[in-house]
Amino acid sequence: MSIAGGVTESAGSIAPTFDGNRDGALKGVEKWAFLNEFMSQLGAAGSGPSVTATDSVQGPDADQLDLSEVVWLHTNVSGWAQTSTITNTSIGDPPISIEHTKSGLWPRGDFSSSGAIVDSNAWVFANIDGTWYGATWEWFRPGQTSKDVGASDFQTHVNGAPPLNNWTPQSGEQIGLMVSTPARLGPDGPVHERSNVVLTTWP
Secondary structure, three states: OEEOOOEEOOOOOOOOOEOOOOOOOEOHHHHHHHHHHHHHHHHHHOOOOOOOOOOOOOHHHOOOOOHHHEEEOOOOOOOOEEEEOEEEEEEOOOOEEEEEOOOOOOOOEOOOOOOOOEOEEEEEEEEEOOEEEEEEEEEEOOOOOEEOOOHHHHHHHOOOOOOHHHOOOOOOOEEEEEEEOOOOOOOOOOOOEEEOOEEEEOO
C-alpha cells in the first residue's frame, strides 16, 4: 500500500516503526491508525454527552412526576411509549382541558363500556398522605381534549378507585394530568402509548 510521501507499507504490518524525525513520530499504517483514532475521539468530545436508549426523556417532554413512585389504580402505563407531549392544560372547574400533540391521532374504537367511539383516557394524579396515586377519570373521543368535570366529580369519575373515590382537590393543591391510549378497563387497543405527566395547581 502506498502512503503519502512515497513510503510503502504493507497493510498487514502491525509493528510500530518510526520515520526518523527527532520526536520519533509513527509512520505508515501505525501513523494513520493513530490519527484516525485521535480525530474520532476529538469529534466525540465536541459532540456533547452521549445519549443511550435507557436515558430518561429530558426537557419539556419529560414527566414532572416520578412514575416509579406512583400507586396505579388502573393499568400501570409507566412503561408505555411516551409518544405525545402535553402542550397546555387548563382547569375551569369545570371544564378541565388537556391538549397534547397526538390528540385525534391514536387508534379509535369501542373501548369503553358505554359503546362510544373513543381513543384515549384522561388521567389524574393526587398526593394523599405523602403517596401519589394515579387513575383514569374520563374517556376522550377522537380529537377531544376537554371534559365538563369539576372538583366534586372526581370521586365518581375515577371509577370507584380508592382512595381517589373519596378525594376532592382543594384550591392550591398540586395535581398531575396525563393522557394515554385506553387503559381504564385494561391495556386495550392496538397501541399502548401515553403523553408525559405534567403538574399543575388546582385553582
